[in-house]
Amino acid sequence: MSASDHLIPVVVSNVVEVNPIIKRFEFKHVNGDELPAFSGGAHIVVEMLDDGTKRKNPYSLMSSPFERDQYAISVRRDDTGRGGSKFMHEQVRPGMEMKISAPVNLFSLDLRAKKHLMIAGGIGITPFIAQMAQADKLGVPFELHYAARSVSQAAYMDSLADRFGDHVSCYCDDQGEGVDFETLLSSQPLGTHVYVCGPKGMIERVVETATHLGWPAAHVHFEHFLAPPVGEPFEVHLAKAGIDITVGAEQSLLEAVEASGTPINCMCRGGACGQCETAVVACDGEIMHNDHWLDEEQRASKQLIMPCVSRFRGKRLELDL
Amino acid sequence: MTIQFKDESFRGDFSYANSPSNIPRFPFPFPEDEYMYSTNIEPHHAARAGSPFENAFDVDEHYVAEMKDRALVLAEDPGRCQALPHMETAGWDFVELVMVSKARDYPDLFKLTIDGDRWHWINKPLQIDDTFTFGDSSTLPCHPMEYIGRQVQGDHAILDQRDGNLWLDAGIITAQADWSLDFDVGMNFFEWHAPVPLAHELGVFQRALKFLLTLPQGQPSRRLNWTLTVNPRLDTSPENYPKWGPDRMTVTPENIGEKVHLRVELQTFWRLPRSNAILFPIRTYLMAMNEVVTQPKWARRIHRVMRDLRPELVEYKGLSRYHPILVEWLSQFDDGAPTSPGIFPD
């Protein structure tokens, strides 16, 4: 059973060019039904049928969780990628029918928090737009600190500042502005939870600074917009199915397993949820663990792999599938 | 479909009983002739018309009487219904799930009309007709969890999800098999399961938690759990142990068939949308041994399960005092013939 077996048919109701690299896509249910309610920080998996290739990418919902007649996501164009975001940018037009998964939240607000401190970098702003709507409605104090490379790339900066006023502080690299994490994280009332979504380096800075200042790990939350890395093609033997498959350079192991018609669980497709965890029957080579799920010990054991993001290099890999 | 709701009691004169037509739809908990803890979780799909798995929230002939019993318990001990302050959103998710499901599955009994935030709810069996603003607790007489919890059979726990664990942060628990909500509120999955023997060592809880943490919206799961209760008493809480404990002394070979009840919990798991919490309904079904043995397959199987039950489980489930006479009594219904797989009667 996997979240993406239960897809919701939607129609693209609107496509908006937010800036040269980001587009917003709005979806409605094909029958005009209400879409499932969700919580701030949730994402959906969007299925893309690109000329015979089926891609599934996760995107955070940025629309208000209280709005059920449509969903909105924003997609950053990634020209170095395998083409999912390029497909969204170049092929997806209003009126097109697509399929999406029900919302999944791996980055939810800790509802016990006395205050929510949100830190966004670039496209990492998307989950916070929904979270702010939620925190605002719940009447819990929140603050957003949003950094972008340049004014021209700072999606939604103006509209968020208008909508949430003093709750929002913006920083643009090209204006010489930047978040002073040390000062910010030293001045938060007890009971604050911090959330960060953005480039890897930013997440690391925030986590390091918070830890150094004495923030407990349970109060620090982050989400990586991890994309399955591309790499060299490799062969895998699926022990239960009794077949050999090839994972293409621009394909993830999960996608290759799915393409072979072999059942496999998945949810986030980003190495975070743990659903796709698969036992390794035999491994002669090196597993490139790219997930955020397995711990060091599990990785070293070479007995588990997360096919949604991890790859293999070596002689033989046999999986319990 | 019309259901004749019974006027019956779960205390005092214990007039509770199953109608003959209700017996075959009992969720018999043993798919095999032996029983041990396992991570027995399966999708909660609609299954088998007439079975308790047909609808999201099963309503049966005991509905009205069970809700009366709940009201009695809450009047005596308000601590059976508790929610930590951050669980209000989850309470509303619970309201929505129950109202939408019941209005869809039992249109002759329940009716829901939604006009934006204005909700109009009619519960015919309990004679409730209320209008309220969804999400605004001041428009309900009590916490949303309590409001809807008084209208749905079974106990309900709501688990907050954070830090890779589930936290028992709210519940309305009046028909429990010997655990205290007041004591367990705020605990995590491993802590509230701490008293269970053997299962931790078997890895049952680690696997179950991993599964639940990624439970998707719209894809509920279920499992069955069971114990035995003397007399058809719903409230076997530790709080009231001095009231029901002595019942265990009253079992004799002569009265065992009517006294000892198989108590089955149909437990389901639901991801809640706005709170990202998990709703855990624990729906209890009671059936006297005399009723169980009317189904020959169940009679044979329950004898074998009870006979071979691990001593740790006999002790943990509180069966020690009457377990030997129960096995002896059940043996008369077991001719040694093989039983068919699965839980449904032949």
Next chain:
Amino acid sequence: MSESIIEESILSRPTYGTLKIVPGLAHYFLADASGAECVIRVVQELPRDMMEKVHILYVPTPGEAALITSLYAVGAKRFEHFPTIEEAVAKLGDWLSDAKMGTQLYLAGTEGLVGQGVAKGEECGLDHTAVQCEHRGSLARRVQCVHCKTMIEDVTTQPVKCPSCELLLFVRDHYSRRLAAFQGVCINAEDPTEEIEIKEVFK
């Protein structure tokens, strides 16, 4: 006071570590007489300029003064002592209500004190996993009577008689962090005529 030895038990039963200073913007300590030496041990190692960040609350045993003097002498920014755990914990709540993230909480002493300190920290917004606890002194338990909900302090016997409802309670290892208490359940509910010997076990 000797180091504590707690037998392995079920997963809800807390276990304790050894206090160790970790990075933080402020360091709050709460101890009773059996835990005072743990506080002195870790605070003494701190550089002088760190003392500005140290705040100590103390619950002495009645009539005892030597440890008060020693704790006072470490030179914390704030040092206060109270005759009961309850008052000291309430004071901790006052202090924490103005505190910032990066505050560290250290608890040392009997289980009753440690448990109530953790519960107060959590109430003030500090996740329990972030609180450092060291157990010292007696293993006397704080017990909630599950029947009448009375909190019974300093229980040393198994079973124990509830002072309020008078039922004879079996003291379980099942522990509630929110209540900072073990669970007491009637030991002879099924057969109230059963006689049970009361033994001193939590020393």
